[in-house]
Amino acid sequence: MNDFIFAAAFYGLAGMTILSAAGVVFLKDIVHSALMLALSFIGVAGLYVLLNADFLAAVQILVYGGAVAILIAFGVMLTRRRNMKESNPNNRWVIYASFVSAAFFAICGWALMGTDFKPVGQQVNPEAAVEGLASLLLGDYVVAFESAAVLLLVALVGAIILAKGAKEA
C-alpha cells in the first residue's frame, strides 16, 4: 500500500512538473507562462520531499516558487506592455525543434531504461541532513560555495551596469 501511495505521488508530481513546464513553453501569454513556471518549481519541490530531501524542498519553494516566480512577474509588469496577448510567441522552427526534442527524449529514455542505476549515499534523518549540508558547504565544498558568492557579486555588478545603460541618470 505504501509503495502504491509513493508511486501515485511520484507520477502525480512528475506529471504536474512536466505539464506545467510544457505550459511555460506553449502558452501565449507570458504572465501565464510565469505562473506555470512557479507550478513547475513546486512540483520539483514535491519530488524532493519524496526523496527525503526536506530542506531542499523548502528552499526550492522559498527561492524558486516564491522569489524567482515573483521576480519574473515583476519583470513582466515593469516592461510596460498593455496587451499581453502574443507576448510569448513561438518561432518558425517549432516543428523542427519538436522533432529534435522528441528524438533526444527517446534516446535519453532508451539509455536511462537500459542502465542499472545503483542507489547512492545513505539514508539520514532530516535534521542530520541539514546539519550535514551545512558542514559540507562550509567544509569540503567551500571553494564552490565561495565562488558562488563571488558569482552573485559579479551578477549584481553586471546587472547594474547593463540595466542603467549609457545615459547618466
Place this chain on the structure above:
Amino acid sequence: MNMSLLSTEILTAVLACGLLILCLLSPNKEKHRGIGYATLFGLLAILVTTFFQYGINETTFHELWIHDDYSVFMKELFLVAAILVTLSSIDFVDTLPRFRSEYYSLIVFAALGMMVMASANDLVTIYVGMELMTITFFVLVAYVLGNGRSSEAGVKYLLLGAASSAVLLFGMSLLYGLTGTTVIPEMMAKLHWSPALVIAVVTLIAGFGFKISAVPFHMWSPDIYEGAPTPITGYLAVASKAAGFAVLVRVFIDGLPLQNGVDWLTVMSVLAGITMVIGNVVAIPQTNIKRMLAYSSVAQAGYLLVGLMSADAAGVKGILFYAMLYVVANMGAFAVAIVVAKELGTEEIPDYAGLAIRQPLLASVMTISLLSLAGIPPLAGFVGKLYLFSAIMDKGVLWPAFVGFVMSMVSVYYYLNVALYMWRDEPKDNRPIHVPGAIKFTVLFAMVATVFFGIYPGPLAEVATMAAKSLF
C-alpha cells in the same frame, strides 16, 4: 585542509574586490586609467607568485581541490591573457560612456573563474567556476552600452551559454547518478559501459565543445566575436577557450575510462577532424577581421583537440605549449585590430590596405602573429603544431597530422591575404597611425615572444612537459 593551495585564487579574488572598491572611491567623471594600471600590476604580482608554486602536487578538501603543475601552468596562461587584455583595453576603456573602472575588475573576476576551473577536481566546483567565468563574459561582451551590436552579442551569448550549461549539467548529473561521486579521479574506477554513460559523454562533449568552440558547437563564436568589444573578443578567444580545454583534458583524461567505458577518443578524433576542416574552409571568404579570427580560432581548437586524441603526456604537453603560444599570437593580432578599429573606424580586411606604410610596426606584428597561427617556421606556432602532431604520430595514427598539414596550408591563404593587403596595396591616405603606449607594449611583447619561442622553445617546452606529467 590546506589553504595555501588556494593562494592564487585568494589573491585574485582580493585583487578583483579591491579594484571594485577602488572604483567606488574614485571620482565618477575621471577616465580611470589609474585603475587600469593598478589591475595590470596586481595581475603581474600574482603571476610572479605562481612561478614559486611549481612542484606542489597536492589535493585538499578531500580531493575536491587539486594543486598540480598542470593547474599552475593553466593559471599562468590565464594571467598572461588577462594582462595582455588589460594592456590593450586601457585606450578602449577611455571611449566607454560609463562604468569605465568596473570593466577591469570584471576582467579579473573572469580570470578567477578560469583559475577555479583549472584547479577544481570535482564536477560541482568545475561548474561553479565555469559559470563565474561565463556570466562575467556575458556582461563584458555587452559592455559597449548603447551599441546595438554589442548588446545583441551579449544576449546571444547569454541564451546560448545558458543552453550549453544546461546540457553540461545534464551530463554531470548522469555521471553522479552512475558513480555516486563528483570527484573526477574517483569516477574512473566506478564507470563502466552503459547506455547512460554514452549520453553523459555526449552531453559533456557538447557542453565543453561549446566553450572551446569546436565544430559543430561553434555557431555562436563568429557573431559574438564580431559584436563584442575587441579586447574582450581576444579574451574570449584565448582565455575562455584555454579554460575550456583545461577542464576538458582533466575530466576526460582523469575521469572517464577508455577501457570498459565509452570510447571518447573516436568522438574526439571526429570532432578534431571536422573542426580543423570547417574552421579553416569557412575562414577563407570572411572579409571582417574579427569574423576571420573567429573562424581561425575554431580551426585552432581543432589542432588543440588533436593533442587530446593521443591521451598521453606528450599530447597534453602539446596542448599546453600550443595554448600558450596561441594566447600570445592571437592577442598580438587582436591588439592590431583594436588600434585599426579605433584609428580608421573599420574592421574590414580590405581597409588594412597600406598599413605597412602608415604604421610598419602594426603591420609586422599582424603578419608575424598570423604566420605563427598558420604554423610557418621559424615562428612559435610551428613548434607548437610539431609537438601536437608528433604526439599523435608516435601512436601510429597519421591522418590527423595529414589533415592538419593540409589545413594549415589552406589557412596560409587567408592569413596571407591580410598580409597582402597590408604590404602590397597603396593606402587611401598616408597619415601615419598613432599607436598608444600600452598597445605598443602588447604588440611588441607578442612579436618578441612569438619569435623567441619559435627559435628557442626549450624552456617553455620543459615547463609544459612537467605540467603535463603531473596529470598522469
